[in-house]
Amino acid sequence: MNIHKSAEDYLEQILMLQEQKGYVRSIDIATGLSVSKPSVSFAMKQLRENGYIIMDRDSYITLTDKGLAIAQNIYARHKALTVFLMRLGVDEKEAREDACKLEHDISPATFNAIRRFIDEMPDAAQ
Numbered sequence: 546m547n548i549h550k551s552a553e554d555y556l557e558q559i560l561m562l563q564e565q566k567g568y569v570r571s572i573d574i575a576t577g578l579s580v581s582k583p584s585v586s587f588a589m590k591q592l593r594e595n596g597y598i599i600m601d602r603d604s605y606i607t608l609t610d611k612g613l614a615i616a617q618n619i620y621a622r623h624k625a626l627t628v629f630l631m632r633l634g635v636d637e638k639e640a641r642e643d644a645c646k647l648e649h650d651i652s653p654a655t656f657n658a659i660r661r662f663i664d665e666m667p668d669a670a671q
Contacts, residue, residue, distance in 0.1 A: 548595075550649045553619045554578060555588050556597060559608055560616035569606040622648040622656060629659050632666055 558577045562569040575585045589606065592598045597612030608616055626644035631637055651659075 548597075548615065551588065552592060552597070553615060553649055554645075555585075555592060556608065556612050556616040557619045557623065559598065559606055560613070560620055563608070570604060571606070574606075619648055622651075625656070625660055625663060626651075629663050632663070 555574065555578070558574050559569050562573050562577060566573065571582065571585045571589060574580075574589075575582050578585075589598065589600060592612065593600055596609055597615070599607045599609060601607070623641075623644050626647050627637075627640045630640035630643055635643065
């Protein structure tokens with residue numbers, strides 16, 4: 546599953562919105578990612594054509610199994626990296642922002658090492 550960082554961001558945002566609201570619309574994605582509505586429209590077209598999302602006739606967006614797998618992977622990385630950075634003493638807002646940057650670029654081996662490290666760290670630092 547080799548897709549662009551921006552596509553991963555869109556898929557992750559769709560998953561987050563689905564969890565928060567129970568539904569996803571393009572306007573919610575635009576707001577969540579601070580991008581324009583035309584940018585979202587273009588991205589949704591690309592994601593739909595590549596089989597990552599389905600858009601119903603009321604314009605509600607749903608992840609396909611293929612899109613969900615990528616979104617869950619990126620979101621899991623985001624959450625784990627946020628926890629890791631916070632346990633290192635980074636404030637939550639900055640940890641979330643930095644995790645978003647890191648989640649796309651670290652290797653699976655590095656991410657797995659971080660996960661193991663988190664699992665071994667005491668929770669008291671949170």
